[in-house]
Amino acid sequence: ETGVTQSPTHLIKTRGQQVTLRCSSQSGHNTVSWYQQALGQGPQFIFQYYREEENGRGNFPPRFSGLQFPNYSSELNVNALELDDSALYLCASRPSGLAGGTQYFGPGTRLTVL
Amino acid sequence: SQELEQSPQSLIVQEGKNLTINCTSSKTLYGLYWYKQKYGEGLIFLMMLQKGGEEKSHEKITAKLDEKKQQSSLHITASQPSHAGIYLCGADIGSSNTGKLIFGQGTTLQVKP
Numbered sequence: 458e459t460g461v462t463q464s465p466t467h468l469i470k471t472r473g474q475q476v477t478l479r480c481s482s483q484s485g486h487n488t489v490s491w492y493q494q495a496l497g498q499g500p501q502f503i504f505q506y507y508r509e510e511e512n513g514r515g516n517f518p519p520r521f522s523g524l525q526f527p528n529y530s531s532e533l534n535v536n537a538l539e540l541d542d543s544a545l546y547l548c549a550s551r552p553s554g555l556a557g558g559t560q561y562f563g564p565g566t567r568l569t570v571l
Numbered sequence: 572s573q574e575l576e577q578s579p580q581s582l583i584v585q586e587g588k589n590l591t592i593n594c595t596s597s598k599t600l601y602g603l604y605w606y607k608q609k610y611g612e613g614l615i616f617l618m619m620l621q622k623g624g625e626e627k628s629h630e631k632i633t634a635k636l637d638e639k640k641q642q643s644s645l646h647i648t649a650s651q652p653s654h655a656g657i658y659l660c661g662a663d664i665g666s667s668n669t670g671k672l673i674f675g676q677g678t679t680l681q682v683k684p
Contacts, residue, residue, distance in 0.1 A: 461613075490670055499575075499659055499674030500614070513664075513671050547613060551670045559604070560670050562614040 460484060461550050461563035469569045470538050478533045478566045482550030488512075489531040490560060491523060494545040506531055535568075543570045575660055577675035584650050585683050592645045592678045594660030600640045602663040604672065607656045614659065617645075621668075647680075655682045 460483035470476050482489050488507045492500035502515035506525035520536040529550070535542055545567050551560035576595045584590050594603070602621055606614035618627045620636035620643060627634050631648045647654055657679050661672040 463613075488670060490672075492672075497676075499661075499676050500672075502664065502671050502673065505669075505671055513669070515671075545611065549614075549670075558668075559616055559619050560672075561616055562606070564613040565611070567611065 461486075461548065461561055463546075463548055463563040463566050465566060466564070467567045467569075469571065471571050472538055472540060474538050474570075475534065475536045476538060476568060478535075478546050478548075478568070480531045480533070480548035480550075480563055482529045482531065482548075483552075483561055486550035486552050486561075487529050488551045488560075489525055489529065490549045490551075491531070491533045492547045492549065493517070493542075494547060494565070495541075496544070500547055503533070538570045540570050543568060575662055575673060575675035577658075577660060577678050579678060580676065581679040581681075583681045583683065586651060587649055590647050590650055590680070592658050592660075592680075594643045594645070594675055596641050596662060598641070600636065600643065600662045601665070602668045603636055603640075603643045604661040605634050605643070605645050606659045606661060608659060608677070609656050617658075650680075650682045652682045652684055655680055 462481045490505040491503040494500040504514040505512045509525045522534045525531045545565045547565045549560040549562045605617040618634045623638045623640045633646045657677045661674045664671045
């Protein structure tokens with residue numbers, strides 16, 4: 458158990474819909490990153506949030522957006538869902554600051570887009 | 572952009588055998604992480620290496636980062652069924668400990684009892 462929790466566990470949406478995924482970071486961790494993992498692939502970095510501000514983004518379109526709250530929990534929002542958005546979405550938190558230590562991953566949310 | 576290549580892609584070993592998984596980059600690695608993943612689940616942190624020549628061990632798993640910091644290996648001694656899973660190496664994008672990781676494609680390990 459890493460202390461990072463995600464909800465929901467599974468989600469089924471149809472193309473064109475919008476989805477919100479949630480992540481609760483480990484206590485004391487103020488940096489949260491989101492990753493997308495397609496079947497059979499390694500995770501791909503979507504973006505990172507530090508103290509409620511976006512701090513870097515990978516190669517994902519603007520319809521992928523996020524928020525971080527004062528308690529350091531985070532949301533990932535995806536608009537206009539496409540079939541290729543079907544994946545396991547992972548969030549990871551790490552402690553204190555931009556040069557903090559190891560990041561720990563949550564169990565993931567499995568998103569299926571039909 | 573930096574990419575990580577893992578080899579082999581998959582591995583089937585008999586229980587009790589040793590095995591090695593490699594992770595290679597075309598660029599210098601700053602912060603190399605090894606994670607284990609059960610199918611469809613989150614990543615479990617194994618080890619982090621930062622210094623060239625660094626070696627770390629935990630139980631029967633040993634990870635090394637070569638002197639040039641472009642290759643890492645993960646070695647499992649006397650494998651057990653509990654070692655089965657997907658092993659992923661990840662590295663920091665850029666040249667500092669940012670926590671923004673790129674990952675290899677993973678190595679799937681099966682251990683036959």
